[in-house]
Amino acid sequence: MAKEEIIEKVKEVMNAPSCYAGLKDVCEAYLKVAGTDGEKDAALALKKELKEDVCSIDHVIPFFESEEGAKVLGADTAKNLSKAAHEAKDKGVKYCICPACTAGGWLLDHASEW
Structure with a gap:
């Protein structure tokens, strides 16, 4: 799986009208450090938040x-x-059919790959 695909899905979650502010913040934090030494920790935080928020x-x-x-x-x-x-x-x-949950569910389904 390409990193670009993960980043695109994170952006989909973040930009969805149905994404609440807390999840949006975690997405932004991940995107800021993607490709750096901080990515692993940010990815773990994002996966945790997705598990809590995706319906x-x-x-x-x-x-x-x-x-x-x-x-x-x-x-x-x-x-x-x-x-x-x-x-x-x-x-x-x-998963819920809203844009945030649809993209977030995809990320959860592929969590072991990123």
């Missing part, structure tokens, strides 16, 4: 279908996201 598809579906999800996202958006998440799950997707 499974089974975790987000109940949220999309909840009153809280409708309140936060709007009823129509929550309904559409629930439908999309169920379709994704049926296709074998294991």
